Amino acid sequence: MTRLSAAFTRGPALVTFVTAGDPSVAATPAILDAMVAGGADVIELGMPFTDPMADGPAIQAANIRSLAAGITTAQVFALARDFRARHPSVPLVLMGYANPMLRRGPDWFATACAEAGVDGVICVDVPPEEDDALGVALRGAGVASIRLATPTTDARRLPAVLAGAGGFLYYVSVAGITGLQQAAQASIADAVARLKASTDLPVAVGFGIRTPAQAAEVARVADGVVVGSAIVDLVAQHGAAAAEPVRAYVATLSAAVRGATKDQAA
Amino acid sequence: MNALNSYRAQPDERGHFGAFGGRYVAETLMPLILELEQAYRAAQADPAFAAEFDDLLEHYVGRPSPLYYAERLTEALRASAPEGMGAEVWFKRDELNHTGAHKINNCVGQILLARRMGKTRIIAETGAGQHGVATATVCARFGLPCTIFMGAKDVERQQPNVFRMKLLGAEVRPVASGAGTLKDAMNEALRDWVANVHDTFYIIGTAAGPHPYPELVRDFQSVIGREARAQMLARTGRLPDVLVAAIGGGSNAIGLFHPFLDDAEVAMLGVEAAGEGLDAKHAASLAGGVPGVLHGNRTYLLQDDDGQITEAHSISAGLDYPGIGPEHAWLKEIGRVEYTAVTDTEALDAFQLLCRTEGIIPALEPSHAIAAVAPRAKAMPRDKVILANLCGRGDKDIFTVAHALGVAI
Numbered sequence: 141m142t143r144l145s146a147a148f149t150r151g152p153a154l155v156t157f158v159t160a161g162d163p164s165v166a167a168t169p170a171i172l173d174a175m176v177a178g179g180a181d182v183i184e185l186g187m188p189f190t191d192p193m194a195d196g197p198a199i200q201a202a203n204i205r206s207l208a209a210g211i212t213t214a215q216v217f218a219l220a221r222d223f224r225a226r227h228p229s230v231p232l233v234l235m236g237y238a239n240p241m242l243r244r245g246p247d248w249f250a251t252a253c254a255e256a257g258v259d260g261v262i263c264v265d266v267p268p269e270e271d272d273a274l275g276v277a278l279r280g281a282g283v284a285s286i287r288l289a290t291p292t293t294d295a296r297r298l299p300a301v302l303a304g305a306g307g308f309l310y311y312v313s314v315a316g317i318t319g320l321q322q323a324a325q326a327s328i329a330d331a332v333a334r335l336k337a338s339t340d341l342p343v344a345v346g347f348g349i350r351t352p353a354q355a356a357e358v359a360r361v362a363d364g365v366v367v368g369s370a371i372v373d374l375v376a377q378h379g380a381a382a383a384e385p386v387r388a389y390v391a392t393l394s395a396a397v398r399g400a401t402k403d404q405a406a
Numbered sequence: 407m408n409a410l411n412s413y414r415a416q417p418d419e420r421g422h423f424g425a426f427g428g429r430y431v432a433e434t435l436m437p438l439i440l441e442l443e444q445a446y447r448a449a450q451a452d453p454a455f456a457a458e459f460d461d462l463l464e465h466y467v468g469r470p471s472p473l474y475y476a477e478r479l480t481e482a483l484r485a486s487a488p489e490g491m492g493a494e495v496w497f498k499r500d501e502l503n504h505t506g507a508h509k510i511n512n513c514v515g516q517i518l519l520a521r522r523m524g525k526t527r528i529i530a531e532t533g534a535g536q537h538g539v540a541t542a543t544v545c546a547r548f549g550l551p552c553t554i555f556m557g558a559k560d561v562e563r564q565q566p567n568v569f570r571m572k573l574l575g576a577e578v579r580p581v582a583s584g585a586g587t588l589k590d591a592m593n594e595a596l597r598d599w600v601a602n603v604h605d606t607f608y609i610i611g612t613a614a615g616p617h618p619y620p621e622l623v624r625d626f627q628s629v630i631g632r633e634a635r636a637q638m639l640a641r642t643g644r645l646p647d648v649l650v651a652a653i654g655g656g657s658n659a660i661g662l663f664h665p666f667l668d669d670a671e672v673a674m675l676g677v678e679a680a681g682e683g684l685d686a687k688h689a690a691s692l693a694g695g696v697p698g699v700l701h702g703n704r705t706y707l708l709q710d711d712d713g714q715i716t717e718a719h720s721i722s723a724g725l726d727y728p729g730i731g732p733e734h735a736w737l738k739e740i741g742r743v744e745y746t747a748v749t750d751t752e753a754l755d756a757f758q759l760l761c762r763t764e765g766i767i768p769a770l771e772p773s774h775a776i777a778a779v780a781p782r783a784k785a786m787p788r789d790k791v792i793l794a795n796l797c798g799r800g801d802k803d804i805f806t807v808a809h810a811l812g813v814a815i
Contacts, residue, residue: 190584190715191700193593194432194600200583213712238430238699243713265430265699269420273428273704290434292603297437315434316601 179394187236224257319369421617535567537611612655616702627661
């Protein structure tokens with residue numbers, strides 16, 4: 141069993157996101173540790189990009205802060221490698237955009253992920269239609285290619301999304317960018333049920349989830365809950381001192397997710 | 407390779423021009439992109455679509471645009487050319503279109519597609535404002551609400567076009583993220599689109615973006631080359647020896663080049679913006695970039711070693727973009743088209759040369775093409791013919807030019 145699949149065997153998993161290098165490369169390890177200490181089951185580390193066109197204002201600003209502080213791809217991998225050394229069993233996923241990932245070629249990137257102990261990659265702008273640009277290399281290196289499904293992914297298209305998918309399936313619950321509105325609970329429950337009928341992969345739900353109550357609601361129907369922008373907001377607010385507020389916040393999410401009663405209908 | 411029989415058979419069914427192009431978009435947009443492709447195929451097969459497009463181009467845009475022999479410019483260049491040298495310079499006068507540039511050709515085509523697809527709201531990005539004005543124009547013509555995304559910096563430096571768009575009923579939304587220029591406007595348009603996929607059509611302004619945009623923009627702009635080819639044959643009984651066009655994203659250039667790609671005797675020259683010089687700030691993605699993925703397609707991009715996109719610079723806001731349409735990337739790789747770059751200063755000189763010799767104030771975009779024409783013409787015999795695309799008029803640029811020349815107006 142991989143680190144990623146193990147993380148989804150203990151009940152609903154809490155997946156938390158932070159942008160690497162925000163507000164500085166030096167500040168990131170403590171924030172990652174704080175997420176683990178708060179009870180996060182899967183860590184998503186955002187790779188900064190100048191043009192994050194699927195992200196809302198919070199994560200856009202985090203990308204800008206991180207790049208302004210001078211983050212490099214080599215530093216992103218150093219952060220991952222050091223995290224792996226400190227937390228041998230906590231799954232780590234890189235999330236970002238195609239261009240920084242493909243700059244030195246897909247094989248270079250996949251090998252770097254494997255060597256740094258990265259378990260999976262979410263690439264926002266490489267859909268299944270362009271899988272040979274990245275997914276093939278990732279799978280070849282033993283790194284999960286984590287796919288996104290959205291409200292616009294219909295039944296006809298779903299098999300293509302699932303072909304080659306690994307780790308977990310990330311359900312983007314709203315057609316939109318990160319960090320804004322949340323979808324209605326009923327639509328999330330329906331979508332997760334539909335996805336789970338087609339795949340054995342765990343289904344994690346993200347976009348717009350910020351309160352423990354929202355997280356608990358989603359955890360009733362899904363295998364995982366993804367929280368990103370709310371954490372990034374805390375980093376924006378507290379800067380280099382963000383670790384403790386992030387730990388405290390993640391702990392409230394974690395308690396809510398673990399206390400969630402599984403919906404039988406799901 | 408399918409290039410053996412024709413250079414005009416691209417892209418493949420996945421939207422790839424060789425190693426370039428493709429559909430690099432978020433999953434939310436993928437079904438919409440596929441739907442757009444289906445709708446475009448259906449439109450291509452429907453004679454009524456072509457008939458409506460042609461009718462609007464003739465009676466609303468004012469096509470065909472003239473093909474013009476620039477006699478005084480030709481003479482001026484011959485004056486400093488070696489004996490017997492100095493090719494004839496001809497222009498395709500797309501600056502005479504309604505709204506003053508070639509952009510309207512594409513906007514007419516795309517809004518007809520949007521209507522076929524039942525979309526009720528239009529969005530677009532714009533840099534200098536020409537595409538925004540053209541989009542606002544067709545939206546007014548068809549009574550559809552439109553939102554134009556424009557970098558906050560461009561809003562400031564292109565106030566006349568901002569006002570034009572508003573007069574035409576568009577909402578102009580300034581984009582403050584990033585450097586506040588065209589690239590950021592495109593990011594924001596994509597963010598809006600992903601949140602409004604069901605009712606919104608995105609009119610992309612250049613032959614770039616995810617498939618099928620590079621193909622359909624090229625097809626709508628190819629009216630330029632089809633007209634020019636027929637006009638040149640009718641007027642001179644021959645094809646031009648060299649085609650020249652300026653390139654930002656590359657829609658006017660691909661529109662001129664594409665109908666000639668299989669004419670082996672016709673050479674082609676695409677002219678990028680070298681800004682302050684290729685060793686300084688510039689916008690020449692082919693000359694100074696490397697392949698990467700941005701805004702839905704794989705193409706040459708200005709970027710650093712980590713794949714972060716770097717800011718472009720050109721005196722021409724319309725060329726101020728760090729990427730280029732994927733078909734140009736492919737045409738460069740296979741060598742069918744030659745690409746060069748021209749600095750701000752050279753473009754300004756060419757701008758003034760055309761004003762004085764022909765009584766035509768060109769936009770700064772085609773001024774780049776004219777700057778590249780001059781040395782070519784002088785190096786070619788007098789019986790040769792160069793055809794350049796005069797893709798926009800310069801009214802919008804007079805403040806920029808005055809500033810660059812140190813004139814207060």
